[in-house]
Amino acid sequence: MKTLTKAQLIYRTKLCILFIIAGLAISGITAFPIESELAYFNNHLNSFPALLQPWLHTVYNGLRQTNLNYPFLSYGTDWLAFAHLMLAILFIGPLLNPVKNSWVIQFGLIACLLIIPLAFIAGPIRHIPFFWQLIDCSFGVVAAVPLGIAYFNIRRLEQRQFN
Template sequence: MSPTPIQLKKKIKSWLIFLMAGLVLSGITAFPIESELAIAINNIDMFSPKMQHWLTTIYTAVKTTNAQYPYLSYGTDWLAFAHIVIAIAFIGPLRNPVRNIWVLQFGMIACVLIFPLAFIAGPIRHIPLFWQLVDCSFGVIGVIPLYIACRYTYQLEILENTLKNH
């Protein structure tokens, strides 16, 4: 038995809410980077030696930069804000997924573009490969709910057109 439009809309909403929550949480956690890194440093033994070195290096860089040039963290604040704004963009598909399917497609394109950014900018900025892969995981995690929501939206569009024509 094929799902009803109401069932499809509920599935789409569930996946989009999951994505939006992830974007908002990711954004919110970008604000207190120094404090979060301090917590990681206080629990450094939990990490592998490679990760310990990376976290120590990043913490030192962030702490030093914030002490001497605190205005540079304003860029990170805008990064956090951008995550929240992107999450808000998915309100359109929450309300009307068929009309706003382009937002889902845009989101999937953005997720795919994480890979070239990470693998081009990563080496230029001296980001270790393992951390580039962590960054790429956000693209993988993001594209999954978007792809599923997009598939359900295509089904919903077909179903709504079928019901409209009968």
Template sequence: MALTTTQLKKRIKIWLWVLVIGLALSGITAFPIETELAWFNNHSGLMSINAKAWFGTIYSAVKITNINYPYLSYGTDWLAFAHLLLAVLFIGPAQDPIKNIWVMQFGIIACIAIFPLAFIAGNIRQIPLFWQLIDCSFGAIGIIPLLLAYRYTKKLTYLKTALSQQHA
């Protein structure tokens, strides 16, 4: 069954809003990092012993750093801010997907680029593989709504071109 332009626009908008909400939540949750780590540290019953030890070490490092050098957490504040700005970036394609298809292409590239960053920087910073894979999941999950919205935008472009040629 062929989709109408209205149906395609609706699907594009839905998938992009899924991405916007995910980016916004990811950004918002980056602000209270010490509180979140404390929660994970206190509720680590289902984690492996290695994961518990790693979270405990990270929590202690963040807590001690925040006591002695609170300005270092400013870096994660900027990370959170970047996620929020990226969320805003995808509102444009939700409104006009054909004109802003480049934003979806940018997002797809960003999702793919997460993988080498996670594995290269993760190894340099001694991040355990399980956490590198969690970081990669942001790209793996984020690319799904982007690819769907991109595919529907390509169909919408084709349909609009075909309709305009029929009326010419």
């Protein structure tokens, strides 16, 4: 394995962290207009695999009816969106100083791991189809890759006493 310089390790670590920040920010921003997004998807169901079409239609109708009758329930989704944005901000610390803020990367890895039991426990209780539970789990698996790389690089930086 090629030995990387301090600058290379920091650059690669920051790229991984930027990926996480972007993913969290996009997730947060796109959660606010969820009914509009689902309406668009519902109007273009043929663009999606056949397995997803009935589920997307059901989710859109459920959300539309809920918002018509109980719009205050979407306040929970607003807080979910806000939480994603706050988590994105949390990762600015390791972006600025990865070694000093490695605990945030550890927190992210733990969160990625905990997505899996949450999906498989809450999913059946909430009548979420199994294939959608797998999609939810994939977010944790995908995010764990750059977080794991970042964490590995931070440990290498610490071992070489570059801080």
